[in-house]
Each structure stands twice: as structure tokens, then as C-alpha cells.
Amino acid sequence: MKKPTTLVDKIWNSHVIMDLGQNTYLIHIDRNFQHELAGATSLNGIDKAGRKIRNVELAFAVMDHVLDTHPGRGDETPIPGGTGFVREFRQRANSHRIRLFDIDDPDQGISHVIAPELGIALPGCTYVCGDSHTCTIGGVGALAFGIGSTDVEHVFATQTIIQTKPKNMRVTFNGKLGKEVFAKDMILYLIAHVSAAGGIEHAVEFAGPVISNLPIDGRLTICNMAVEFSARTGIVAPDDITLEYFNGRPFAPKGEMWEKAAAYWRTLHTDPGAHFDKEVAIDCNDIRPQVTWGTSPEHSVAVDGRVPDPADATDSHSRLTMERAISYIGIEPGTPMEDIKIDAAFIGSCTNARLSDLREAARILKGRKVVPGIRAVCSPGSSETKRRAESEGIDKIFREAGFEWRESGCSMCMSGGAGGEGFSPGQHVLSTTNRNFEDRQGRGVRSHLASPVTVAASAITGHITDPRKLGE
Amino acid sequence: MDKFVRLTGIAAPLMRRNIDTDAIIPGKELIKVEKTGYGEGLFGQWRYSDGKRMENPDFVLNRPPYRDAVILLADANFGCGSSREAAVWALAGFGIRCVIAPSFAAIFYNNCFKNGLLPVVLMDTQVHELAGQVVKSHGKGLVTVDLEKCEVIGPEKQVYPFTVNDIYREMLLQGLDPIDATLRYESQIAAFQEKDRVNRPWIYQY
Numbered sequence: 001m002k003k004p005t006t007l008v009d010k011i012w013n014s015h016v017i018m019d020l021g022q023n024t025y026l027i028h029i030d031r032n033f034q035h036e037l038a039g040a041t042s043l044n045g046i047d048k049a050g051r052k053i054r055n056v057e058l059a060f061a062v063m064d065h066v067l068d069t070h071p072g073r074g075d076e077t078p079i080p081g082g083t084g085f086v087r088e089f090r091q092r093a094n095s096h097r098i099r100l101f102d103i104d105d106p107d108q109g110i111s112h113v114i115a116p117e118l119g120i121a122l123p124g125c126t127y128v129c130g131d132s133h134t135c136t137i138g139g140v141g142a143l144a145f146g147i148g149s150t151d152v153e154h155v156f157a158t159q160t161i162i163q164t165k166p167k168n169m170r171v172t173f174n175g176k177l178g179k180e181v182f183a184k185d186m187i188l189y190l191i192a193h194v195s196a197a198g199g200i201e202h203a204v205e206f207a208g209p210v211i212s213n214l215p216i217d218g219r220l221t222i223c224n225m226a227v228e229f230s231a232r233t234g235i236v237a238p239d240d241i242t243l244e245y246f247n248g249r250p251f252a253p254k255g256e257m258w259e260k261a262a263a264y265w266r267t268l269h270t271d272p273g274a275h276f277d278k279e280v281a282i283d284c285n286d287i288r289p290q291v292t293w294g295t296s297p298e299h300s301v302a303v304d305g306r307v308p309d310p311a312d313a314t315d316s317h318s319r320l321t322m323e324r325a326i327s328y329i330g331i332e333p334g335t336p337m338e339d340i341k342i343d344a345a346f347i348g349s350c351t352n353a354r355l356s357d358l359r360e361a362a363r364i365l366k367g368r369k370v371v372p373g374i375r376a377v378c379s380p381g382s383s384e385t386k387r388r389a390e391s392e393g394i395d396k397i398f399r400e401a402g403f404e405w406r407e408s409g410c411s412m413c414m415s416g417g418a419g420g421e422g423f424s425p426g427q428h429v430l431s432t433t434n435r436n437f438e439d440r441q442g443r444g445v446r447s448h449l450a451s452p453v454t455v456a457a458s459a460i461t462g463h464i465t466d467p468r469k470l471g472e
Numbered sequence: 473m474d475k476f477v478r479l480t481g482i483a484a485p486l487m488r489r490n491i492d493t494d495a496i497i498p499g500k501e502l503i504k505v506e507k508t509g510y511g512e513g514l515f516g517q518w519r520y521s522d523g524k525r526m527e528n529p530d531f532v533l534n535r536p537p538y539r540d541a542v543i544l545l546a547d548a549n550f551g552c553g554s555s556r557e558a559a560v561w562a563l564a565g566f567g568i569r570c571v572i573a574p575s576f577a578a579i580f581y582n583n584c585f586k587n588g589l590l591p592v593v594l595m596d597t598q599v600h601e602l603a604g605q606v607v608k609s610h611g612k613g614l615v616t617v618d619l620e621k622c623e624v625i626g627p628e629k630q631v632y633p634f635t636v637n638d639i640y641r642e643m644l645l646q647g648l649d650p651i652d653a654t655l656r657y658e659s660q661i662a663a664f665q666e667k668d669r670v671n672r673p674w675i676y677q678y
Binding site: 017018020021022024026028030037038040041044045049051054055057058066079080081082085088099122124125130131132134146147148149150151153154157158159160162163164196197200201227230232251253257258260261264296317321324414415435437438439440443 | 488489490492494495498499500502503504505506507517547548549552553554555556557560575577578579582583586587637638639650651654655657658660661664665668672673674675676677678
């Protein structure tokens, strides 16, 4: 009998070209998707060294990080050097004949959103991008790794990477999700519950009844933040929901090829009895809507909870880290989260800007207004998501509530990208993004992470708000 | 790529956990296609007290002798967050050739070896002991990192052995280009794809 194998090991083993010893392997990469910010340096490196792209048909590129998201955008971005950068990337991508989803392409969007949406990322494939949130793609059952620019060059030149094999970890979500509790709350709860370093050196399979019932959008949200859990990547086993999601997508296999692929995808699951190096179980009945108070995704509490007191920390290092976070965020320990006034609300990013996210936020915003003085911005995850939202009238709900309705891109998730935009020092920004690091959304900006529903609810009250209190 | 064999010099303690790559090199510094010129932006938000380049005198790398540091001591999960390789280029640009920490984020760790920078994992207590001795000597106690012997020698001559994957170690000792190294395996890559095209044709359908 065959040894029971984990999902990650099955995909890993099927991509090994060479065992290089010491748990290090040369593995084949099926999909190489690059955005302009990391990709430009890699293509420059390829050109400078006079190398060829080995399998250009397996390479894809998109503009998402540096480009502007204001309506009517072109190549111009306010970020110094941004316009030339965008043009140079386009020129290099075109000269190599890489399939580029350019600024005006109807399929443009955040790479991690469009790769599954277009059917480029597929179950069981190995997938890389020069971006740490590449782990998002695990939501469709792919083995996806964020890598640096030199490794991207390596993939362009060889269609492989050299990696140590990750250890196996499984996080099982049991129970039932409560009212206004979403995938974002699940992953924030997990990180706070275990720690931001909880997944270090591991590939994490998210499993259990709650995951099995979760639509692809939610699975992508959870896998998106695997890197905030310090995991090498995250993954969900492909199932009927996954197959249904891919059937008919533009780049997905069709006809006989689909049947062959689908039969293979159905074998991609962890065998009963397979060994995991680490297991965590979460009871979803315990999860209330989450929001972060500090400067790490592990600084997450229930929205009806309070800012913790560093004096309660278990060790001196945690205490120092908490004190530093509290001083940066500028809130007293013990403050109820709902007492925190916000200056801005952002709904966007590879974490939470897919159609279902916008629908949920619109449900809250409908017929309501953002508090005057609060800057509220929505940038859909892809141009296709934006069009579909508009066809459902979601844009109208956002606009009437007082949100800016933007073009698609990474937008205000990070200062410095985002067409050079950022929020102002000292501002409290409630954001559907994945990183509340110091200065992430602008110098001195205080980011609080939450689900689209919690962000929408808070934008219309002006302070962090438990969405369960708003009602339908 | 620059070789890394043995390094002796000033070590700067920056003993915080979860130092992320946004902190190591802020996003606004990234709009470049070259791999050089990032040193000045290293720890930009901490090192400078305004948006320009006004040095914050409290930040460790602005103080002598740490201004001349070639080794950085940090706490757990160093290099977490964004995959930006510019975090490594910024450290290298400043002159840091080695970071010693109890753990590293995976992407940052991999990126180091591609750029002649050595990440050394020591136990939590060992890194804190090293940092304590460096501080006690006001930074003058030098630290040695020997990749051939795989050991760190502290300011008070105590020896801390470490392990590193042989492939990465050879890459640094010999200054090998990782892409050239893999291109030697072209026949194996071609053989894999030939078989894989039969098994999983949908991957190659474009």
C-alpha cells in the first residue's frame, strides 16, 4: 500500500526534477506570473545577462502595483519615477512576448485576483510571483510561492526554482461561522490565536467543514494571509466548488483536456492518516468579527473587545513589542476597540476586493452614508470584478454612500506603490488589507485590519464598529 | 556574485522581533530596475527623522561605531512581510554582509544567498548573549562569522556553531551565480517537461 501523503507533498513530489540533498529540490514551475514592481528588475536582470526566457508560454505579467487607480488613468502615476518604470516594464515584457495584462486591458487587475479569475492558476500547479502574497493562489489548490526578483529571473531562465521542502501543517476549522464572521475574521483569529510566526517553515493546509463550505473567494482570502502567519504557503484541497469555479474560465482547459485535468484534480487531497508536523484546530463558534489594534496581524482582537495591556504579556519581549505597537498606534491599553475613531476606510487589495467582498460591503452601505470627513476608498480586485460590480449596481451604492470608486490595482494597501498615494501621518485607517505594519500605508499611518463588512460598518459610524450591531 | 568566506567586524544590535521588509526598505524606495543604490534607503523610516534624509541620532546605525557595522543582530522572524529583494540589496548597499537572528522569514532567507549575504540562525539565547556582549563593549567588540567552519565567534571569543544548507553554502563560498548553476541541469529539466507534457497536457496548452 502507498504511504498516506499530504496534499502539499503530492503536488511537490510531482514537480521534483532533481533531489539535491538536504531536503532541497529542483522543482518545476508551471506558472510564472509577474507584476511590474518586482518583474521589471527581473527582466532587466535577464536582459543584462543576455539570457533567454525558457518557456515564455508559461509566463504572464500584469500592471498592478505602481499604476494609478484614479478613474481615467494612463501611464502617469504621482509616484516619482513611476511613469517611466511602468513604460520600461511594458517595453521589456513586450520585447520578450510575455502575455501582459496592461493598464487598459479588460483583464487587468491584481495578479493574485486575476490569476484564478482567468483560470491561469490551476489546481495542482506550481505557481510563483515576485510577491509575498502569492500564497493567495493556494485557495484554488495550487502550490504557490512568493519569491524574490533573482529567483524570478531563475524561473524565467530555467522554469524551475531550488527550494527546501516545507514541513506540513494543517489548520482545521471546525464548527460554524457566526453572523457577520467571514474568511478574514477566521485568518486574523488564527494568527492572533497562534502567533504571527505560527506557520514558520511550514506549508499550511487549511481544512475542515468550514473550509469545505467556503466559496473560492473566502479560501483565497485565508490563503492570502498565510504569509502573515509566516507560512511558506497556504493551500486548500480542490473539490467540487473548485472545479465548478474553473469550468469555463478563459485560460482553463476545455473539452477533453478539461475532463483529463478534472480527473487528476480529484486525486489532489490529503490521504487519511498522512502525517502533519504540526496541527491546529480552531472552533469557528468562538470567532467574532476581528479587528487589529497594533502593528502585526497577530495584534487582532474581537471587535467588541479591548486593546490589551502589555502588563499582561507572558514574557518581556512580548511586552516590549506590545508597548512599541501601542505607542505607534497611540491608543491606551484597555480602550474598547469600538471607541477608536477612524479617519479613513479602504476596501481593496488581494485580500478582500473580490466580488463577494464588494457585495457584502454594499449590503451594509446600501442607503447609508459615510461620516463626513472620513476618506473612504474602494478599489476592486480586478477590472472584471469592477465591471461585474457595476452591472449589479454596487458602484452606485458605494458612490452614494460616499466612497471613491477606483480602478483596480494594489492601490492604498502600500504607500510607495499605489501610484504614490498614502494616508496621512497619525490617521487611523480601517482597511481590508493584510498588513498593519508601521508606515505600511503611509508614514505614521495607523492601520487596522478587518473584513469588508466591518470596514463598511465603521465607515458609516465613524468609529470601529461591530457589524452585528448594524443589522440588515 | 561576491564570495562570502570569513567576515570580522562591527555588529549592530537591532533586537526587535518581526522586523519586516517594509521597515528594512520602505515601499517608496522601490521604483528602480537595478539591484544597486538602495543602501541609503535602508531602514528609512527609522533611520531618518523626516521624509528627507535627516538622520535620527537615536537609531543604532546612525551611532558610532555601528555606522560601520558589517553584521546585524536581530530578533526572531527577521525579514517577514513583503518579498522585496531590495531589503537584501539595501542591507548589502549599507555594508551589512551577515544578519544573525533566531529565525528568518523564508523568502528573505532565500534572497540573501542570491546576493552574497549570509543569514545565520542561532538560538534565541545565543543571539541575545551576543548582542549583550556587543553592547557591553560599546560596539567595539568585534564579531567573526566563518562560513568555512560554520561558526560565529563573539566579542569574548565564545564560539557558536551554526548550520546552513550545503548548496547555499557553496554558492556563497564560491560566489556562484545561481542561474548558471541550474542551467547545468538543462537536460534533466527538458526530460521532466517531456514526460509532464504527456501527463498534464493542460499545463502546456498555450
